[in-house]
Amino acid sequence: MRNLASIQKIISLEQIPGKDKIELATVLGWHVIVEKSKYKVGDLVIYCEVDSILPELPEFEFLRARCSSKKYQGFRIRTLKFGQTISQGIVFPTSILTSHTSRKIEEGMDVTDYLKITKYDPEAWSMEKETHKRGPIMVWFMKWAWFRWIWRKMTWNDKPKKAAWPEFISKTDETRIQAVPSVVEEYRNVHVYATEKMDGQSSSFAIDADGSLIVCSRNLWLKTETDSNWWKVARKYNMLEVLKSIKKQFNLDVILQGEICGPGIQQNKYGFTEPMFFLFSITDRATGKYVPFSIFMGIAEFIKLTTVPILGVYSQLSTIGETVDALVEYSKGESVMAKGVKR
Numbered sequence: 001m002r003n004l005a006s007i008q009k010i011i012s013l014e015q016i017p018g019k020d021k022i023e024l025a026t027v028l029g030w031h032v033i034v035e036k037s038k039y040k041v042g043d044l045v046i047y048c049e050v051d052s053i054l055p056e057l058p059e060f061e062f063l064r065a066r067c068s069s070k071k072y073q074g075f076r077i078r079t080l081k082f083g084q085t086i087s088q089g090i091v092f093p094t095s096i097l098t099s100h101t102s103r104k105i106e107e108g109m110d111v112t113d114y115l116k117i118t119k120y121d122p123e124a125w126s127m128e129k130e131t132h133k134r135g136p137i138m139v140w141f142m143k144w145a146w147f148r149w150i151w152r153k154m155t156w157n158d159k160p161k162k163a164a165w166p167e168f169i170s171k172t173d174e175t176r177i178q179a180v181p182s183v184v185e186e187y188r189n190v191h192v193y194a195t196e197k198m199d200g201q202s203s204s205f206a207i208d209a210d211g212s213l214i215v216c217s218r219n220l221w222l223k224t225e226t227d228s229n230w231w232k233v234a235r236k237y238n239m240l241e242v243l244k245s246i247k248k249q250f251n252l253d254v255i256l257q258g259e260i261c262g263p264g265i266q267q268n269k270y271g272f273t274e275p276m277f278f279l280f281s282i283t284d285r286a287t288g289k290y291v292p293f294s295i296f297m298g299i300a301e302f303i304k305l306t307t308v309p310i311l312g313v314y315s316q317l318s319t320i321g322e323t324v325d326a327l328v329e330y331s332k333g334e335s336v337m338a339k340g341v342k343r
Contacts, residue, residue: 003179005117007094007109008047010039016085024085029178029324033080033087044107045091049179051120052077052089059096076120088178121219165221168285169255172202172218181324188318193293196309196336196343198278199269200261203230205239206285207253213240229260233277242303249302252291255283259308261337270338280308309336 011026016033025034027047039045053074054060054067060075067075080087094105097114165171177183202218215222215234225231233239239256247253262268262275279300282291291299293313300307314320321327335341 003049003110004052004112004119005046005048005115006111007044007105007107009107010041010043010045010091013039013041016082018083022082024087025091027089027091029181030088031086032089032091033082033085034091038093039091044094044105046094046096046111046115048077048090048092048117049176050077050079050088053118053120055116057116059092072118072120074118165219166206166208166214166216168288169204169206169214169216170283170288172204172257172281177324177327184317184322184324184327188322189316191313191315192317192320193313194311194320194330195280195307196311197331198259198261198280198308198335198337199266200259200278201229201265202257203233203260203277204255204257205234205243206255207240207243207247213243215239229262229265229275232275233260236275237277237305242305246299246303250295250299252299253285254291254299255285256305257281257283258305269341270335277305278308279305311336 008027011028013034014024014026016022016024019036021036022033023036025032025039027045030047030049032047048054053069053072053076054063055074063075067077069076077090097105097111103109204214204216206214208214213234215225215230217228217230222228222230225234243254243256256279258277258279258281260275260277261270262272265275282296282299283289284291290296297307312320320330331343333343335343
């Protein structure tokens with residue numbers, strides 16, 4: 001899991017026109033609104049990313065009116081807009097850590113677990129709903145302890161089996177550029193390609209040691225074939241045969257990862273009538289690395305799988321932008337997949 005909360009340094013502070021009680025702090029590559037005069041440039045703070053779920057602790061109680069989420073039993077941190085100013089994330093003084101850890105406070109220190117912060121994960125929530133669908137009659141019966149006991153006995157062996165995450169597959173939780181601003185300089189002269197981030201459900205497919213198909217959501221290995229979107233896509237695209245054909249044609253044992261979009265997923269903003277799979281990465285299992293772009297496109301064409309939209313191929317990263325803000329600006333725009341939908 002990525003660092004949802006970490007110790008970071010305030011890089012700069014800027015005035016916000018027309019605001020005398022707040023100012024704009026820069027932390028890593030993020031811009032965060034803070035109380036005026038509360039922090040100085042160089043101060044170490046706790047920075048919590050957007051989509052962090054903060055637990056219901058006294059330190060965070062002031063967030064209840066704006067950020068409380070009954071579904072997640074905590075306070076969800078969102079992107080906020082004050083006039084023309086965007087705030088992404090939230091910062092706290094390091095003093096709130098004293099009751100959670102005795103470790104020395106250092107820049108870059110991950111404090112996600114110390115503060116019991118979790119990630120806002122609509123995909124996992126969607127999966128929970130998919131695997132626990134009950135009609136009104138069942139909902140009524142499940143109120144009674146005796147019925148729940150009988151139900152558990154009757155369905156114990158029928159529950160979809162889930163397993164520990166396959167160690168050779170990397171999860172698809174990508175890091176935002178604002179969290180790693182050093183990338184801009186480190187990779188400025190590297191040949192790159194850019195793709196649209198589609199809003200859906202992440203999925204991974206590979207061949208197990210016994211020759212069977214591995215199907216994973218973003219966080220779970222779904223060992224039992226079910227009617228979930230992940231298994232629907234596995235059947236629709238015949239993923240086991242696809243993986244075998246890649247191995248035969250390219251002599252590569254690969255992991256295919258992509259986004260599932262369609263009805264009931266992220267409001268189905270692209271308007272699909274059935275679950276659709278869009279490939280965004282292919283990993284060579286032998287090396288644990290992504291295959292080169294040319295091979296990625298060659299495999300996609302060979303197996304007739306649609307990739308996520310390719311927005312451009314560039315001789316170097318700096319062509320897109322030389323700062324974090326420039327890269328963020330580049331990412332904005334209309335989706336290639338649906339007119340009027342922002343990516």
